[in-house]
Amino acid sequence: MTELHHLTLAQLAAGLQKRQFSSVELTRHFLDRIERLNPALNAMITVSGEQALAAAAAADKKLGAGNAGALTGMPIVHKDIFCTDGVRTTCGSRMLSNFVAPYDATVVAKLSQAGVIALGKTNMDEFAMGSSNETSFYGPVKNPWDLTKVPGGSSGGSAAAVAARLAPAATGTDTGGSIRQPAALTSLTGIKPTYGRVSRYGMIAFASSLDQAGTLTYTAQDAALLLHAMAGFDPRDSTSVDVPVADYSATLEQPLAGIKIGLLKEFFERGLDEANAKLVRDALKIYESLGAKLIDVSLPNLPLSVPTYYVVAPAECSSNLSRFDGVRFGHRCENPVDLMDLYKRSRGEGFGAEVKRRIMTGTYVLSAGYYDAYYLRAQKVRRLITDDFARAFAGVDVLMGPTSPTPAFDIGAKVDDPVTMYLNDIYTIGANLAGLPAMSIPCGFLGGLPVGLQIIGPHFAEAKLLNVAHVFQRETDWHERIPEAYR
């Protein structure tokens, strides 16, 4: 018999509907796997087994009564950046080690309304600041493909959990590549939708103008299912966009004949491992064989993405994280002598080194006398990069390139070198700066480690991206590979 954790979300949904297994069985299966396998991976910060089983029992009643939705009874895991009513939300930080939100994030509430069961909260870089999951207060996450390697970040716990089949899907967030890069490093399908497509309400802010929630799944088909339940306008998020949500599943099979794929010249030129580049080119050949037209595209300002991002994101984070002051919630130092002592020690103790580094960078770039040279200039470059993308999409349907310059690297290899670490996001940041939807899908292995193909589309082209990814996955089996220890 096929193991439950070998099935995709779509297959599990069908099984639940046909009552081949109950939600309680499914939930218990994954909770057991978490209990058994997570200690070595450290993918989970909090497991909410009791609540999950209670919700699964309720879902089974609905399934039995025949009034269930497509995702009723489906267990998944949430990145610990989403507030969950009654279940601790740490954001990977000591600062929130005692924080239990009194409300659900819109993403969590929408999925819960769709019948999804939350198994627990996944590990992540502290406040989503990191590309390797090593900045978490709760310790680094291991890559299921090789426990000495990082799973990527910041949604590293979500990626490791799904890759190791501890859950069939996970939510994640992507500010500069935090869904796509871990997806690439763990052989998963990750999608970051258009900025404004999914509500940010209840998602603890890192860089508000860049943050966007998305999913990590085995397949594009699963992503279509899950994203459809998450997306939509939210009156509580002023930056969410009131555009109808397409039925992503309905257009997955559209043929790709005649589709124009832009190849990002700058991506192949800069810092890309040659073997890695070859796997990406092989993937492009498959698209060509499906009738796609490959067109070279240059985005001259794209190489400025990383410096631009490392001004904008820290600036916003320096302000977003001011609310963590030890006054109303979160970590408070012992016996503060006065207000300044309360602030200094609570924040000094509550935040880790990378978070402090970015708060300081952000404070600096917004300071009187530096604002114009850094923040304002970065905003101008951001506009240029956005314009570059817009020009490119006038001639092509989607853009493709690598997701990450290298496969997963050793835990500890880059922790002491923030700039090298930041360059991991060199291919992913552009889509965040321009607010574009982007995906990473598995496209091969290098020395036993997964490699991802990145697909970027114009605003609100999620349906097209998922279609392009799904057709590729019909032709390939990279996304079906499971790390040996977790089969």
Added chain:
Amino acid sequence: MSWETVIGLEIHAQLATKTKIFSSAPTAYGAAPNAQANLVDLAYPGVLPVLNQEAVRMAVKFGLACGATVSQRSIFARKNYFYPDLPKGYQISQYEKPIVEKGTMDILLDDGSVKRVGITRAHLEEDAGKSLHEEFEGLTGIDLNRAGTPLLEIVSEPDMRSAKEAVSYMKKIHTLVRYLEICDGNMQEGSFRCDANVSVRPAGQEKFGTRCEIKNLNSFRYIEKAINYEVARQIEIIEGGGKIRQETRLFDPDKGETRALRSKEEANDYRYFPDPDLLPVVLDASFIESVRSTLPELPDEKAARYMQKFGLSAYDAGVLTASREMGDYYESVIAKLPGNEKLAANWVMGELSAALNKDAIEVTQSRIDATRLAGLLARIVDATISGKIAKEVFEKMWAEGLDADAVIEATGGKQITDAGAIEKVIDEVMAANPKQLADYRSGKDKLFGFFVGQVMKVTAGKANPAQVNDLLKKKLAG
């Protein structure tokens, strides 16, 4: 040396919205601490602000009413600083692109001339909470009910030259925001307050002196006192050879003096930047026009109408239009007494206002409503009673809540207009005062007043004064 004072005001008007500017929590004053602060006000992790459109509409109303430019695109920015009553660690305000720019406000000076004060800008922002230092021994209490309350900060040009001018400008804005029904104007509750930027310079010098900012003045009296104190303080320092330090100061109403709070060097670097959680506020022309169509007759327009149509002085028109309610009352009175607008103005500004002040009540709570006052004035107009008697009738009406006619009837205060009756009294008076009569007839004109007085005395003031004059002149002439 003679000194010139330069004053600019930053007025904070709390907008009369039902809910806060970025959250759905109510704004009502006086609730138990923190009872009106929701997750957004408490800045819980993950929450986001959503702009209250009603606050935008009110700001636009103000902009249109002071002849300003209403920006079709304005931006919210974050003003970053740490303080326990500022839950997010930043205040959402408008910085580079405010919603209202370049308006004006005319004020009436003592010499009767009109001065135009420039309004640099008016922007929307949220209020902070309150820190309570007194009630907790060695601790500070935080009440976040006020956090997120919408404010319109109205910034003037440094156009005022005395504390008096500053007060009349402040009063004028106070009148306007209440006319527009965008602020309740309650200064005690802090709904309307200001910061005053004050400097002095030698008369004739163009360059401004170094200014000090006096924070949080919440009564007209304090503003005048604080500015006057501050001006004297600055002049004394400069004349003593010292220099003014740019600083923020607080006014202590008990001592009647200002004291330093923090210097420019200690001021925060607020690191303003556009708030990425909020979209630019984009207003199309049709929205702005729709707001314009809801504007009431404005105080200045009303005053101009009173002057033109009723022949009132600028001063009188100003007093009668100082509040929408006062104007409404006055207009209700004159609706029943066409042609007697000046008489009605005198009574509303005189007896009525005095009585309201004495009882410390608003015109809407007046114990004599407009219809009753019109009824009283009608008896003066038709000469049933004299003005002097009318004042006594007014007092009875106020005290007993009666119509004028009922009071006149009950007290026999009706005026004597019967010429025969008055002549009879005059004859009696002349007979009783032969010496004065002889003196008058031999040229002592001044004694005329004596005879008027005697006649009024005998009639207990009820004789019609004009008739008494006429008849006396005839009779005394012999």
